[in-house]
Amino acid sequence: AQSVTQLGSHVSVSEGALVLLRCNYSSSVPPYLFWYVQYPNQGLQLLLKYTSAATLVKGINGFEAEFKKSETSFHLTKPSAHMSDAAEYFCAVRAKANTGNQFYFGTGTSLTVIP
Amino acid sequence: DSGVTQTPKHLITATGQRVTLRCSPRSGDLSVYWYQQSLDQGLQFLIQYYNGEERAKGNILERFSAQQFPDLHSELNLSSLELGDSALYFCASSLDSYTDTQYFGPGTRLTVL
Numbered sequence: 001a002q003s004v005t006q007l008g009s010h011v012s013v014s015e016g017a018l019v020l021l022r023c024n025y026s027s028s029v030p031p032y033l034f035w036y037v038q039y040p041n042q043g044l045q046l047l048l049k050y051t052s053a054a055t056l057v058k059g060i061n062g063f064e065a066e067f068k069k070s071e072t073s074f075h076l077t078k079p080s081a082h083m084s085d086a087a088e089y090f091c092a093v094r095a096k097a098n099t100g101n102q103f104y105f106g107t108g109t110s111l112t113v114i115p
Numbered sequence: 116d117s118g119v120t121q122t123p124k125h126l127i128t129a130t131g132q133r134v135t136l137r138c139s140p141r142s143g144d145l146s147v148y149w150y151q152q153s154l155d156q157g158l159q160f161l162i163q164y165y166n167g168e169e170r171a172k173g174n175i176l177e178r179f180s181a182q183q184f185p186d187l188h189s190e191l192n193l194s195s196l197e198l199g200d201s202a203l204y205f206c207a208s209s210l211d212s213y214t215d216t217q218y219f220g221p222g223t224r225l226t227v228l
Contacts, residue, residue: 043219100170100212105158
């Protein structure tokens with residue numbers, strides 16, 4: 001079975017500070033991992049994904065994530081937080097079914113950016 | 116704007132009733148996914164369709180059913196509604212059955228009173 005765990009349901013950072021959102025995965029096979037962002041009253045938007053190529057993945061809006069197999073982690077970072085980064089962030093893992101895909105999401109981390 | 120549309124935006128109904136949620140995928144996408152997002156259970160995968168056929172099933176209750184039509188739009192039918200079914204229901208689409216990049220719609224907020 002595949003799953004992801006997000007540590008910290010709420011994270012607050014000052015504007016300009018480093019953003020670090022944590023995600024650990026559990027998978028019996030090489031995982032496909034994703035980070036999504038959800039702004040209030042909107043659907044999810046893909047930030048970045050890891051599909052077994054480079055371990056450091058760059059996404060949109062200055063975010064990046066590093067896949068660390070030894071730590072079973074896929075933490076999301078951004079060097080300098082902006083007010084517009086305030087949102088809910090979800091880590092997800094894909095499990096391939098016989099004929100399709102299943103995606104399992106973490107419980108989400110709400111990011112607050114303090115001016 | 117992801118290109119995925121969902122209707123209605125909001126739906127309020129009573130326990131025991133039946134509702135239908137509609138989703139139109141992005142132009143060119145053949146696969147549709149349905150998700151339920153609730154406060155207590157988070158974001159849960161329900162079911163995936165590809166070109167009219169069911170391809171993967173998640174934690175979908177027997178009271179819930181879905182289908183994808185020849186024009187590729189999809190409907191999620193929820194019946195014998197309970198208070199606990201109150202949630203945001205998202206549809207997402209992807210190019211095909213195995214492409215892992217999904218585009219999410221804005222969701223339908225269902226309130227069961």
